[in-house]
Amino acid sequence: MSTQTIATDPRAEIEAGNRRFMEAFGRGDAASVARLYTASAQLLPAHSDFVTGTPAIQRFWQGAMDMGLKEAVLETLEVEAHGEAAHEVGRYALKTAGGQVADAGKYLVVWKQEGGAWKLHRDIWTTSRPAA
Amino acid sequence: MSTQTIATDPRAEIEAGNRRFMEAFGRGDAASVARLYTASAQLLPAHSDFVTGTPAIQRFWQGAMDMGLKEAVLETLEVEAHGEAAHEVGRYALKTAGGQVADAGKYLVVWKQEGGAWKLHRDIWTTSRPAA
Numbered sequence: 001m002s003t004q005t006i007a008t009d010p011r012a013e014i015e016a017g018n019r020r021f022m023e024a025f026g027r028g029d030a031a032s033v034a035r036l037y038t039a040s041a042q043l044l045p046a047h048s049d050f051v052t053g054t055p056a057i058q059r060f061w062q063g064a065m066d067m068g069l070k071e072a073v074l075e076t077l078e079v080e081a082h083g084e085a086a087h088e089v090g091r092y093a094l095k096t097a098g099g100q101v102a103d104a105g106k107y108l109v110v111w112k113q114e115g116g117a118w119k120l121h122r123d124i125w126t127t128s129r130p131a132a
Numbered sequence: 133m134s135t136q137t138i139a140t141d142p143r144a145e146i147e148a149g150n151r152r153f154m155e156a157f158g159r160g161d162a163a164s165v166a167r168l169y170t171a172s173a174q175l176l177p178a179h180s181d182f183v184t185g186t187p188a189i190q191r192f193w194q195g196a197m198d199m200g201l202k203e204a205v206l207e208t209l210e211v212e213a214h215g216e217a218a219h220e221v222g223r224y225a226l227k228t229a230g231g232q233v234a235d236a237g238k239y240l241v242v243w244k245q246e247g248g249a250w251k252l253h254r255d256i257w258t259t260s261r262p263a264a
Contacts, residue, residue: 082214
């Protein structure tokens with residue numbers, strides 16, 4: 001294990017990863033969002049099968065942006081790290097241009113260290129809004 | 133770390149836990165389902181806030197059973213264990229009395245060892261069916 005690996009604080013690294021996610025999402029940069037995931041990452045979105053790998057993840061988030069989502073807000077509630085993996089529980093909100101909340105809910109992310117950085121590896125979220 | 137901890141195979145233990153889940157669900161025994169979770173476990177269901185702790189988890193699954201769900205089918209696709217925690221990715225199906233699939237999708241579960249057993253600790257799933 002490298003000194004770098006030992007020195008990092010997983011929760012701080014994960015919160016920094018979320019800030020990068022929010023920044024990239026806010027400027028409509030789906031390619032940079034996708035690069036925050038591991039090469040073998042998977043999204044598990046509702047109303048979809050698994051979304052696997054960087055190109056598919058980029059397309060997924062591009063599609064969300066194309067639907068009018070302009071801002072993602074991620075709030076970390078819990079991080080538990082175990083060696084080179086960690087899980088995070090948090091709350092999210094997705095907003096449209098006027099700052100209106102289009103959806104809000106909660107998520108579970110498995111993060112892994114890859115290339116010296118903590119990256120999202122398994123990402124699943126559910127709306128907390130009542131069923132339509 | 134006890135010999136027992138070293139000796140267990142997390143994937144086999146988790147698959148055994150899922151079999152116990154399916155058996156308890158199939159006999160409508162929400163109390164036994166809830167006991168497969170850690171004391172501080174959380175469900176992250178769609179259209180709901182977090183469901184936290186054994187009594188609330190029992191009520192959640194009792195509610196699903198009361199809605200007519202008679203069978204849960206869980207299929208493990210991936211287990212990665214890190215010390216006393218692991219994450220599992222899988223597919224689920226929920227069936228009604230006639231064996232009809234009422235819902236099918238995918239899930240991410242964080243498992244933890246508690247009292248010498250692997251238990252569900254964070255449990256979230258999403259339907260793979262198209263939006264209504």
